[in-house]
Structure formats: C-alpha cells, structure tokens
Amino acid sequence: MRFGGKILAASVLSLALPLASCGSEEAPSKSLAAPTGERLMLAPSETVQWQDVPAEIATLKEAQVLARIPGILTSISVREGDMVRVGQVIGRIIDNQLGYQAGAYGAHAAAAQAQVTQAEADWKRIKYLYDKGVYAKARLDQAQAAVDTARAQVRAAQAQQSAVGAVAGQGAVVAPSSGRVLRADVPAGAPVAPGVVVAVITSGPTILRLSVPESLAPQIHAGSRVSTNGFGGAALEGRVIKVYPSVVSGQLTVDVELPGIDNTLIGRRLAAKIETGSRKALLVPIQFVANRYGIDYVTLLAKDGSAAQVPVQVAPSSEPGKIELLSGVGAGDTLIGAAPR
Secondary structure, eight states, rough: HHHHHHHHHHHHHHHHHHHHHHHHHHHTEEOOOOOOOOOOOOOOOEEEEEEEEEEHHHHEEEEEEOOOOOOEEEEEEOTTOEEEEETOOOEEEEEEHHHHHHHHHHHHHHHHHHHHHHHHHHHHHHHHHTTTSSSSHHHHHHHHHHHHHHHHHHHHHHHHHHHHHHHTTEEEEEEEESSSEEOOOOOOEEEEEEEEEEEEEEEEEEEEEEEEEHHHHHHHTTOOOOEEOTTTOEEEEEEEEEEEEEEEEEEEEEEEETTTTSSSSSEEEEEEEEEEEEEEEEEEEGGHHHHHHTTEEHHHHHHSSEEEEEEEEEEOOTTTEEEEEEESTTTTOOOOOOOOO
16 A cells, blocks of 8 residues: 555656646746836837839930931941940941042032133133224123133032032941940941931939839929949938929839949849838837847836737838837837846
C-alpha cells in the first residue's frame, strides 16, 4: 500500500507540473507593469498626402533636325548619345540636279554677257555716226535699249545661278540647338525628302515628366512637391514647374524641376510621388513602435497605470523619424516609449 501510495503521489505531481507551466505562459498576456520611459498622448496632426504616379526622364523640349532639300544624305557625323552645339554641321545632303541647273544658268549668264559686249560695241558705232549726223536720234535710242536689255539678261542669269547655289547650301544638316543626340535613324547614302527627320536633339534642361490621373488635377499646381528615388536609391525632391492644359487618355502631363537628376538615359521610367494636399493622421516617433516576428507593437498605458502590448498597423510617413499608425490605437491613447538605458 505504501508503494502504491508513492506511485499515486508521483502521478499527481507529474500532472500538476505541466499545468503550472501552461499557466505561467498565459499569465503575462497583454497586461504589464507600466515601465519607465517617454510617454506620448496620441493626437491627429496635419500630414502631406502623396500619390504614387509614373514618371519619365525627359527634356523640356526636343529639337528635330529636318532635311530642307531633296537629295541623298551623303554623310552623317553624329550618333545617338553624342553632344552637339547649336549651328554645328552634322550631315550633308546633295541634290545632283542642282549642279546641272547651276551649270545651265552659268552658261546663260555667259551668253548674256557676250550679248552685252556686242550691244555696247554697236552703240558706240551708232553714237559716232549720230554725232556725225548720219543716224537719227531714234536709231541711237534703239541701240541704247539693246544694251540695257542685254545687261538685264546678265543680271537675271546671275540671280538664278545664285538661287541655285543658295538651295544647294541648304543641303548642310545643321543642329538647331545644343544638346544630346537622342536619335539619328537615317543612314548615310539614304535618299531624303524635305521635312524628313534626320536626327532628334535634346533642347533645354532635363526634367521629370509625370502622368497624373485627371481626377487629381484640382490638387496639383505649380510648386507642388514631388519626390522620387534616383538611380542610386538616393531620394530626390523637386517642384512642379508646368501643368499642361490638356488631358490625353485620362492622364494629365506635369513637368517637374528635379535638381540632381541623371540625364544619361532620356526616356527612362521612374516611380514618383506627388503632393496632393494634406490630411489628418496619427504620427509618432519611430522609437514608440517595436517589431517582433514581423508584427508591429506599441506599449499602451491603461487607465489603471498598467501597460499592454498592442499590435498596430503602420505606414511610412513623409516626416523624417516618424511613422503613421493606421489601426490598433486611437486619438487620446497614451503610448510609452522604450526606457532609457
């Protein structure tokens, strides 16, 4: 019997131990003694409201280099990415017909000059005979008219020859502005017509161009802030400088001046945020929020002076060093920060 009693007592003791251990795990739960540390009463504050929008690196303007005469693009001296200056000759167009026309007008001018020489010789002879009383005044006037007509023909032929030369001079492909060559699609040796785009060059400063939903148009104006992460991950902030007065496919185009933007890749896409007004939010210093196993907690001060660990939902804030509380607590609650060490 004693032996059986010992077994029974051991069994009861072994059952009591796990029960005690289970109770010790659930007992602390959420209520804790109020720790020492900074305290903060939650109150709504004004914060900037941001909208995520797509953005593209662009230039304020783009200059098109157009062919001004028909002919063959005999040379092109630039490629995509090259820097050019205003007035620089980057190619040449030659129209062989202009050479033939210039030769024809040159021959016409030479023939007209020969007629002038002949007419002037006739006028001198007639003038001599007129002075001797052989010819009448009408004959002298007729000779003078022949000289004037021949000289006019020379001037006309020379003007036509100069016009052909001026047209041939328009075969030079000239950069209309200083900037970077974005496209130069026409190869040397290709035939071109007037108005064909030989190259496209950046013109003006580099900007960030946004596509904003038209519903946000009333909230956006010149001076609105825009932020984006640059190519190296560094945050860049700029201001809206122009809002275009038209909507295309439900999108409003906005130009942003962004200091420090990289212009090596015009047309590159970026993710940006634009300021669309303000709203009320619960903002707290980041030290009031702790993260354990992927869940964010705050220490909430209860009315009885105890503290409780409360899970919350958070979101990034535009104010440095602060975080926004979305749920789990409300205005008027008091949070306790980490105790100083």
